[in-house]
Amino acid sequence: MAQILPAGTQAPDFALNVTPDQKLSLSELRGRPVILAFYPADWSPVCGDQMSLYNEVLPEFQKYGAELLGLSVDGAWCHAAFAKDRHLHFPLLSDFEPKGDVSKKYGAYRHKDGFCERALFVLDKDGKIVWSYCSPVAVNPGAEGILEALEDLSSKEKSTHGRVESSSYAK
Amino acid sequence: MAVLRVPVTPNDHIQGDDDAPVSLVEYGDYECPFCGRAYYIIKQLQQHYGPQLRFVFRNFPLTQIHPLAESAAETAESAGAHGRFWEMHDGLYENQDRLSVPLMFELTEDLALSAAALRKALASHEFLPRIRADFLGGVRSGVNGTPTFFINGVRHDGPWEYEDLLAAIDARLVQLGRTA
Numbered sequence: 104m105a106q107i108l109p110a111g112t113q114a115p116d117f118a119l120n121v122t123p124d125q126k127l128s129l130s131e132l133r134g135r136p137v138i139l140a141f142y143p144a145d146w147s148p149v150c151g152d153q154m155s156l157y158n159e160v161l162p163e164f165q166k167y168g169a170e171l172l173g174l175s176v177d178g179a180w181c182h183a184a185f186a187k188d189r190h191l192h193f194p195l196l197s198d199f200e201p202k203g204d205v206s207k208k209y210g211a212y213r214h215k216d217g218f219c220e221r222a223l224f225v226l227d228k229d230g231k232i233v234w235s236y237c238s239p240v241a242v243n244p245g246a247e248g249i250l251e252a253l254e255d256l257s258s259k260e261k262s263t264h265g266r267v268e269s270s271s272y273a274k
Numbered sequence: 275m276a277v278l279r280v281p282v283t284p285n286d287h288i289q290g291d292d293d294a295p296v297s298l299v300e301y302g303d304y305e306c307p308f309c310g311r312a313y314y315i316i317k318q319l320q321q322h323y324g325p326q327l328r329f330v331f332r333n334f335p336l337t338q339i340h341p342l343a344e345s346a347a348e349t350a351e352s353a354g355a356h357g358r359f360w361e362m363h364d365g366l367y368e369n370q371d372r373l374s375v376p377l378m379f380e381l382t383e384d385l386a387l388s389a390a391a392l393r394k395a396l397a398s399h400e401f402l403p404r405i406r407a408d409f410l411g412g413v414r415s416g417v418n419g420t421p422t423f424f425i426n427g428v429r430h431d432g433p434w435e436y437e438d439l440l441a442a443i444d445a446r447l448v449q450l451g452r453t454a
Contacts (some may be wrong), residue, residue, distance in 0.1 A: 152419065158338050160413055190338040242431075245276070245418035 105236045107210040107222045114226050115138070118176040119196040123179040127172075127194060129230065136169040136256055137226040138249055141211045141219040142238055145177045145185035145195075153221065153243045158191050167253040168173045169225075172196055176203050176218050211237070225252040228260075276416030276429035282330050287359050290328035295450050296443050299330040299424040301412040303355075304347060304366045305340035305373055306420045308345050313367035317437045323443065328454065331363060333408040337343050344405065349378040351401035352392050358385050 108114070114137075118128035129137065142153055154173050164171050173195040177185070182195040198205045198219065206212035208212075211222035221238040234252035238244035278299060282288065300316065302309040320327055333351075335343035346366050353362035365381040366373065375396075382392045395401055412422065416429055422441070423430040430442055447453070 152339075155336055155339050156413075156418060159336055159409070163413070165411065180385065192338075243418040245416045246413050247276075247416050 105228050107220065107235050108224070108232055110234055112232045114224065114230050114232050115205070116230070117205040117208070119174070119198060119205060120179040121194045121196055122183065127196060129226075132170050134228050136167055136228060136253060137230075138164060138169055138171045138253075139174060139209070139222075139224040139226065140171065141174045141198075141206055141222040141224075143213075143216075143218045143221065144175055152189070153189060154185075154195075155189050156243065156264055157225050157246060158189065158193065160250075161192055163246075163250060164253065167257055169253055174198055174205065174219065176206070205225065213240070216240075223247060223249060225256065227256055276325070276431075278424045278427040278429075279415045280411035281427075282328075287331045287354060287363070288328060289323050289360060290332075292328065292415045294328035295452055296323070296446055297328045297330060297424075297426055298439075299332060299427075301332050301334035301408070301417045301420060303333075303335045303340055303343045303420040303423045304350070304370070305343040306336065307370070309332055309421045310367055310370040312421045312434060313344045313364075313370075315434070315439065318436055319439055319443070322440070326447070327443065332412060333405040334417055334422070335405065335409065336420065342375070344402070345378065345396055346373060346376060347380070348399065348401045349392060350394055351404060352395035353382070353385060353387055354389055355395075355401075356391075358387060361385050 114129065116129050118126045121127040121164050140153070140157060157171060161171065171193040173193065176198050178199045179197045182197055186195055203219070205214040206219045209222065211220045213220055221240055221244060222250065223236045223244060225234040227233050233256055234248070236244060236248050282297060283297065286314055300312065302312070316329060320329060333347045335347050337344045350359055350362045350366060353359055362381060362385065365384070379389055379392060382389055421434065423434060425442055426446055430439070432438065
């Protein structure tokens with residue numbers, strides 16, 4: 104397994120296609136937590152599919168104001184078809200050209216296979232990695248680690264502000 | 275190792291004895307074909323183990339890929355409110371190949387339950403909070419797809435054919451000092 108970027112590292116910026124004719128850069132999302140979910144490929148079997156699971160958990164991520172991005176080396180047209188088929192409500196980015204360029208920067212590229220690891224990163228509002236996890240490629244890591252990281256982040260942010268907010272996402 | 279974070283309580287849908295040495299918890303989706311197959315495997319396991327096995331079903335509908343999963347879960351919960359959860363659960367899985375809203379009403383009629391009550395449950399989403407709570411509890415326990423099983427609170431990873439679950443449950447019984 105690759106050595107992925109650990110917590111405490113500033114997340115490398117990138118700009119990748121989010122649709123065939125539109126790019127999204129990470130820096131555009133400053134100011135809120137970001138979840139980066141690198142995964143090997145579109146079109147893995149339906150019911151155990153990681154992206155479909157995250158799609159269902161999306162409202163929970165959004166309670167923390169977090170933005171979820173899925174990333175793989177699949178092309179933008181492939182992502183578009185996949186997202187349509189699975190009714191995904193979050194963007195899929197194409198790490199397609201140069202292939203795997205961004206994944207490599209995050210240490211999440213499998214050189215032998217030519218696709219991404221199943222690697223998860225949670226970034227704070229300043230773009231710093233606060234949690235990362237690399238799952239064996241055949242194992243869907245689920246969403247629990249992400250939720251825990253977002254929970255930690257929101258409680259830390261509250262304590263640095265020195266006040267307890269009765270926000271809707273307080274557990 | 276993923277563990278069940280939400281303990282089994284009397285609010286769960288439970289088949290079998292609370293004193294059973296092994297508890298099998300399934301997170302399932304009525305429209306998921308893999309869950310449909312697992313349904314028959316669980317029936318076989320229940321037959322094999324008898325009172326040694328307690329079975330618990332919790333909702334994990336993947337609503338974006340299975341448009342009928344949530345209504346089906348609501349139908350089962352609605353029947354459950356009248357003490358007929360398991361009959362509806364079984365009916366939905368045994369007829370999964372023709373899962374539809376009309377089927378939900380047909381099964382309701384077969385159980386002599388009120389169609390009006392089901393209509394109301396589907397329209398008002400009366401049981402959705404419970405279904406959502408099952409789902410979120412599952413997510414927090416590491417459920418990553420359907421079906422996901424927990425045997426005595428520990429997630430069962432890997433294949434879940436009859437022989438696989440049999441071996442896993444036998445192993446747990448041996449650990450507990452009971453002959454499998």
